[in-house]
Amino acid sequence: MKIFFAGSIRGGRQLIPRYQYIIRFLKSRNYTVISEHVAAEGLEKVEATTTEQEIYEKDATWVEESDCVVAEITVPSIGVGYEICHAAKHKKPVLCLYETGANASAMVFGNTTGYVSAKAYSNKEQLEEIILEFLDKKE
Amino acid sequence: MKIFFAGSIRGGRQLIPRYQYIIRFLKSRNYTVISEHVAAEGLEKVEATTTEQEIYEKDATWVEESDCVVAEITVPSIGVGYEICHAAKHKKPVLCLYETGANASAMVFGNTTGYVSAKAYSNKEQLEEIILEFLDKKE
Secondary structure: OOOEEEEEOOOOOOOOOHHHHHHHHHOOOOOOOOOOOHOOOOOHHHHHOOOOHHHHHHHHHHHHHHEEEEEEEOOOOOOHHHHHHHHHHHOEEEEEEEEOOOOOHHHHHHHHHEEEEEEEEEEEEHHHHHHHHHHHHHH | OOOEEOOOOOOOOOHHHHHHHHHHHHHHHHEEEEHHHOOOHHHHHHHHOHHHHHHHHHHHHHHOOOOOEEEOOOOHHHHHHHHHHHHHHHHOOOOEEOOOOOOOOOHOOOOOOEEEEEEEEHHHHHHHHHHHHHHHHHH
C-alpha cells in the first residue's frame, strides 16, 4: 500500500521531528511512503533547484497514485489544505492528524465528502493507534 | 459578479484588517462578496454556534456558486488551501494575493490547472491594481 504523507513545508517546519516519526512508523509497518521528502531537513534547498511547476506536478501525481493520504495538520499550510482536497477529489481516504487542542480547519473537521477524517492525538502511542486503525480498515 | 473571498480563519487572524480592506475595495467597485464573514472580528464566536459540517457545506457551496475567488494567502491556512483546490476543481479562476517576500505554497505558485494565479503586492495601490487587472479580464 502506497501512502502519501502530507505535512507543512513553507507553512512552517517546526514539526519536522513529528513528520519523521510518522514516516518511520509507517515504514516500520512495511508501508511505502511516496512523499518521504516532506520530513527531510534542508528540503527548502532541494526545492530551490526544482521549478514550482515540477513540485506541483509531482505532488499532485503522487496523491493520485497513492492508496491513501496521512496528513499532519497541526501546522497550518496552504499546500496541505490543497493536497487534502485533491486527494478527496480523487477518492483517496485521508487521515488528518493533529495535536489535541490544535484549532484545525472546518474544511477538514466538517468535511462531508466521505473521504476525509480527523483525529486528535496527545502522545505517540495514541498517534500510532490512530494510524493503525485507519490503515487496518483499508486492508 | 459574485466573488468568494478566502482568508485564514483558524490558521491565524493577524491579517483581518487586510482582509477587510480587500473586501471593502471589492464592494466599492460594485462586486458582490459572498464570504464577507471571513474578515469579521469575533467570527470564532459565530462559528462556535454552527456545526463544522454546516461551515464546510456553506463554504464549499459558496465557492461553487461564485464567479471567481480572491484569496489572501500570506497567512498559511489549511482551509484556504482546500478552498483554492475546490475552486480549481469547479473551474473558478482564483487570484492568490500575498505580501512580497511571503513564502507561499508550490501548490499555488506551480499550479498547472490553468485556474490558479498568484501575485505579490508591496502596498495597497499595487494590491488594488492586481485585483482590478484580474477582474477586468473576467468581464
